[in-house]
Amino acid sequence: MHPLDPFFSPRSVAVVGASRNPSKVGHVIYRNFLEGGFRGQVYPVNPNAPDLFGHPCFPSLAAIPGPVDLAVITVPAELVPAALEDCGRKKVPAVILISAGFAEIGKKQEEEQLKAIGKKYRLRILGPNCLGVFDPATGVDTLFLPRFKLGRPEKGSIAYISQSGATGSVVLDWMAMKGYKVSKFVSYGNAMDIDEADLLTYLAQDRDTKVICAYFEGVREGRRFYEVARSLAGKKPVIVLKGGQTPAGTTAALSHTGSLAGEARIFDAALRQAGVIKAADLEQIFDFARTFASSPPARGDRVQVITNGGGFGVLTADAIYQAGLRMASLADQTKEELTKALPSHVIIKNPIDLTGDADTHRYALALDAVLRDPGVDLLAVVTLFQVPTLTPDVVEVLVEAKGQKPMVVIAAGGKYTEVLKKPLEDVGIPTFSYPERAVAALKALVEYSGSRAARA
Amino acid sequence: MHPLDPFFSPRSVAVVGASRNPSKVGHVIYRNFLEGGFRGQVYPVNPNAPDLFGHPCFPSLAAIPGPVDLAVITVPAELVPAALEDCGRKKVPAVILISAGFAEIGKKQEEEQLKAIGKKYRLRILGPNCLGVFDPATGVDTLFLPRFKLGRPEKGSIAYISQSGATGSVVLDWMAMKGYKVSKFVSYGNAMDIDEADLLTYLAQDRDTKVICAYFEGVREGRRFYEVARSLAGKKPVIVLKGGQTPAGTTAALSHTGSLAGEARIFDAALRQAGVIKAADLEQIFDFARTFASSPPARGDRVQVITNGGGFGVLTADAIYQAGLRMASLADQTKEELTKALPSHVIIKNPIDLTGDADTHRYALALDAVLRDPGVDLLAVVTLFQVPTLTPDVVEVLVEAKGQKPMVVIAAGGKYTEVLKKPLEDVGIPTFSYPERAVAALKALVEYSGSRAARA
Numbered sequence A, B: 001m002h003p004l005d006p007f008f009s010p011r012s013v014a015v016v017g018a019s020r021n022p023s024k025v026g027h028v029i030y031r032n033f034l035e036g037g038f039r040g041q042v043y044p045v046n047p048n049a050p051d052l053f054g055h056p057c058f059p060s061l062a063a064i065p066g067p068v069d070l071a072v073i074t075v076p077a078e079l080v081p082a083a084l085e086d087c088g089r090k091k092v093p094a095v096i097l098i099s100a101g102f103a104e105i106g107k108k109q110e111e112e113q114l115k116a117i118g119k120k121y122r123l124r125i126l127g128p129n130c131l132g133v134f135d136p137a138t139g140v141d142t143l144f145l146p147r148f149k150l151g152r153p154e155k156g157s158i159a160y161i162s163q164s165g166a167t168g169s170v171v172l173d174w175m176a177m178k179g180y181k182v183s184k185f186v187s188y189g190n191a192m193d194i195d196e197a198d199l200l201t202y203l204a205q206d207r208d209t210k211v212i213c214a215y216f217e218g219v220r221e222g223r224r225f226y227e228v229a230r231s232l233a234g235k236k237p238v239i240v241l242k243g244g245q246t247p248a249g250t251t252a253a254l255s256h257t258g259s260l261a262g263e264a265r266i267f268d269a270a271l272r273q274a275g276v277i278k279a280a281d282l283e284q285i286f287d288f289a290r291t292f293a294s295s296p297p298a299r300g301d302r303v304q305v306i307t308n309g310g311g312f313g314v315l316t317a318d319a320i321y322q323a324g325l326r327m328a329s330l331a332d333q334t335k336e337e338l339t340k341a342l343p344s345h346v347i348i349k350n351p352i353d354l355t356g357d358a359d360t361h362r363y364a365l366a367l368d369a370v371l372r373d374p375g376v377d378l379l380a381v382v383t384l385f386q387v388p389t390l391t392p393d394v395v396e397v398l399v400e401a402k403g404q405k406p407m408v409v410i411a412a413g414g415k416y417t418e419v420l421k422k423p424l425e426d427v428g429i430p431t432f433s434y435p436e437r438a439v440a441a442l443k444a445l446v447e448y449s450g451s452r453a454a455r456a
Helices: A025-035 A075-088 A107-120 A165-178 A197-203 A222-232 A247-257 A262-273 A281-295 A310-323 A332-341 A359-370 A393-403 A413-429 A433-453 B025-035 B077-089 B109-120 B167-180 B196-204 B220-233 B245-254 B264-273 B282-294 B310-323 B333-339 B360-372 B394-401 B413-426 B435-455
Strands: A011-016 A041-045 A068-072 A094-097 A122-126 A132-134 A153-160 A182-186 A213-215 A238-242 A304-305 A379-383 A405-408 B012-016 B043-044 B070-073 B094-097 B124-126 B132-135 B154-160 B183-188 B210-217 B237-243 B302-307 B378-382 B407-410
Touching: A011 A025, A025 A041, A025 B070, A041 A153, A041 B012, A041 B094, A041 B245, A075 A094, A107 A122, A107 B196, A153 A165, A153 A197, A165 A182, A165 A213, A165 A281, A165 B220, A165 B310, A182 A197, A197 A213, A213 A281, A222 A262, A238 A262, A238 A281, A281 A433, A304 A310, A304 B245, A304 B310, A310 A379, A310 A433, A310 B167, A332 A359, A359 A379, A359 A393, A359 B378, A393 A405, A393 A413, A405 A433, A413 B167, A433 B210, B012 B025, B025 B043, B025 B183, B070 B077, B077 B094, B077 B109, B077 B282, B109 B124, B132 B378, B154 B167, B154 B282, B167 B210, B167 B282, B183 B196, B196 B210, B196 B220, B220 B264, B237 B282, B245 B333, B282 B435, B302 B310, B310 B435, B333 B360, B360 B378, B360 B394, B378 B435, B394 B413, B407 B435, B413 B435
Parallel strands: A011 A041, A011 A068, A068 A094, A094 A122, A153 A182, A153 A213, A213 A238, A304 A379, A379 A405, B012 B043, B012 B070, B070 B094, B094 B124, B154 B183, B154 B210, B210 B237, B302 B378, B378 B407
Antiparallel strands: A132 A182, B132 B183
């Protein structure tokens, strides 16, 4: 068992500061465990409440009869040292310190005190000043934002760690709406004990996680993070967005998390050398992650575009060129085959423009031929679902084509389109509304596949 | 009356090729007029049907008793010349030629024939090979995509013209889902008669239109387009995305619309000189349009960030720096005022970080002070709605702050967040999920305001 396992799959959890008052953090977290599908034991701890939602409440950690694998501490800052001492005496292996009011507001001495207590009892501590953990597989959910305000994504293979709590959680909410899926989410706040490198190491060996994503403004131990990331290169993709990349951002980061990563360029270079993939914005983290989680490696950089909308074909070609990828050239045999099989007004070039009256059959023919063409490394498929001749069974054809070569699907539109994109996302075909983001994801995949091959 | 008025507000419309068969273009368009809120007369024309949906069907245009302001032609290419002749004899001032199969597939002579007929009768013709017009104010809707597949946006002040039909219509669908609003939509296809310059001229004088957006791969008369755009500069913003900006895209555009705009850089330079705002992708057209439609001019480039999420503050600051805008410096008076009024853990710098326990009152105080500070030209306000202390009435505070200085709101999240963003969009406060797009819109506004001021 890994020492961080109790954070994600504890058999028993104590919520210290569980409360009847719905505006209290301890209230929301306790309810998350009761209502969020957690199957282990949950103990509310509050000396002032005899029971909570019909469950007996414990006056202290010590009063809990059985062992506690994970303690979630939500009490005010001044009560945290005592609560940590209690955890130590109870031999709790894992503590999530939700409570804020330490180094992040300049109270460094107070945080040092916590650190000393942790050390004394060999506690592993996440936080303070964090949202903690969300693990859809086990139902661990210490996010103190109620589900009606903040959606939770389904179980998937993308892990996401965030130094910033709010930034992490609202992205989680956005992921839930988009139908993107996570393996584990961790907001680790001040990283007093467990830091980015620890989490990276843990997620590296986590079977549920295929891609690791991170947002941070600084790393506590740059060298160690670099070493861990480098050891991962070629095994699991690590995608990072660093806040504070400019003087303006660095100043803001200094106020926010007290992070100062030094010269952004040096850090950038180190990450690149370690094989880390850099995202340009929060949305792009998941554009990349979705693509990496399910795509076979790219064997080269030659992209074939298939479209039923000429304009989207043009914009996709522009994006491919601008990204520094190459437009594939179809083999003569592929061209002949498609010329025979498709109506004469279909344009068999790159893009293959199946034109506005394309049906599912045309997509099936084009996909099949292009997947067999050795001159094509990657596919960018535009499916404007709204055109009258295109029926929803084109989704099945796309699902069928999955996994042979990296493929992204571009489909812009409203509700009807979003409904048809959902099953594609569900089987791991990354979908995009517009060409530019789709092509950026292919570009990242090509770079990663290339550096991976170079290492092999 | 403007000669193009009958395309948007006809008193009577004939749908030539109206049909009972739901898979026919003429069927969908006729039903659009019946069911889409059009208040004028609609005449179905089809020699093979005595009636349609209980309405008498006319064997020919000539058989229609009253005048026809607009004819929508949906018959196969080979029947189009005769249909146009009919329009000429009936003295129809405006014709939308939905039918395809002309210059776009190399049949240039056939298109010349149509042009000659148009000239003979002095017809104004939109198309061929287009989707035509959608005007939410009058109910004119010639998009042959049924509403269950393709949503229609509500009435607003953004006009959007698109050379490419599919590209235009799926964006319309996406706008409907997002809650963005349009004044007029035109897909003009081959631009045999009415072209970009004509439409620009028309929209320039259209009272419902505040911002003009265009997607095209080439313009028919570059010089005239440039002149019209230049004459508009400083009056109405014109935002353009040009497909085919790279060799790969140009090759694709050549197959698609037969457009070849020549050297992209020259075209770019001309557009810039004419005061046209260039968008980088389809989504950005509307990021810019929404911001331009409702913002007062920017008096400078100094942006103040207000946030309740530190990470989002950092990323917004990064984006501002990267965009080449400046971070505002608050006046001493503003700082003193806010220091007195706000709790001590609030960070009164740039960003102003109201922190994770911010409530509506803190936003009200910060907005009020920043709006009065002469050192602040623009506002980027992050509202992470999910945090427990922030109540939905912050929306009212934002609405109250509207119109004094350009302001964008950044709020990432799921359904709860989208619901709260809707009223902001409705009153004309542009909302974004992530900082980068919001800041790009502010940057475009600053550039436009600057060039406008320079012209004045």
